[in-house]
Amino acid sequence: MKTSLGPKPIVFPMPAFLVATYDENGRPNVMTAAWGGIASSDPPCVSVSVRPSRWTHGAILKNKAFSVNCPSSALAVAVDYVGLVSGRDFDKFKIAGLTAVRSDLVEAPYVAECPVTLECALRSQVDLGAHTMFVGQIVDVKADTRTISLSAEPDPVAIDPLIFASGAYHQLGQALGRAFSIGLSLKKNEPQQDRT
């Protein structure tokens, strides 16, 4: 039986992205963003939503660029910290023990400690009330060499991504099977085609 919770911004799972920018003074800044995800395959795009009051908001508009960094579970404390305070007031990279690396491709830093980073050029923005949704075109994905499998795919177990759910951080759990594969077992339920 289902109960109504009213209109709320809740899905499962959510990411705990780190969004990194250069601020109006050229200093690297980083914030946490759970509102976002992949937006298109070709060209590859990602969206992140940021409140207009955030220091990051002006930085994205100024540089037309940002990075989306996927932290490992080991970074949970740092990820939570950079969601608590503003880059107006503090050097969050330094306090959280994170390293800003200048992108060669866009005017944004990325976070060295994150196993997967996306360098993004601002493509479009949608004003949605409390948040502006920024859509970035992904110019490059960089991954730690230790997290790349023999088939050149990022290995989710090696990445050990940080996951956000109902106000708590979690690790990734048990693998259940491959996509575009485990569902094939249900094709037996499809009605038979007329083969005459």
Next chain:
Amino acid sequence: MKTSLGPKPIVFPMPAFLVATYDENGRPNVMTAAWGGIASSDPPCVSVSVRPSRWTHGAILKNKAFSVNCPSSALAVAVDYVGLVSGRDFDKFKIAGLTAVRSDLVEAPYVAECPVTLECALRSQVDLGAHTMFVGQIVDVKADTRTISLSAEPDPVAIDPLIFASGAYHQLGQALGRAFSIGLSLKKNEPQQDRT
């Protein structure tokens, strides 16, 4: 050390949403969408990206409505199946053993078996090449009563959400701490304010 993977649509984690609609014949249809996430808090909005060739694409445009359903890990096979075939050809709800419930609020069904469902009214769309990003305003969230904690929050362990990562499905893993809380331990690293 990081290696470049080129521009690719990859983040960690991704959701494995079920997007449900009524098609042009009024029949319920459902597809899998890993491209999406929360887009704003107020009004609460969610985005899902759908290829123009998909049967769901026309249904969203026709009814200006859809539901976003968050499946539990027990639904992995059904979730994968409804991403493999088209509602043009098959009654995917029936073949996958899923139940369509008519929303009282929007012209879309939701998936009874999913522990958390969002009923959405189409708010805006952004054409991004391979995919159209549909932003839906969340009119209501419905959750299984068994997954609601005493504090009226959805409990991620009870929900047991299905997670998508690098082409594989996973369960949620170990909890690591509360948001807006575990990061407070780093405030000791902040420079001292002048208190004179």
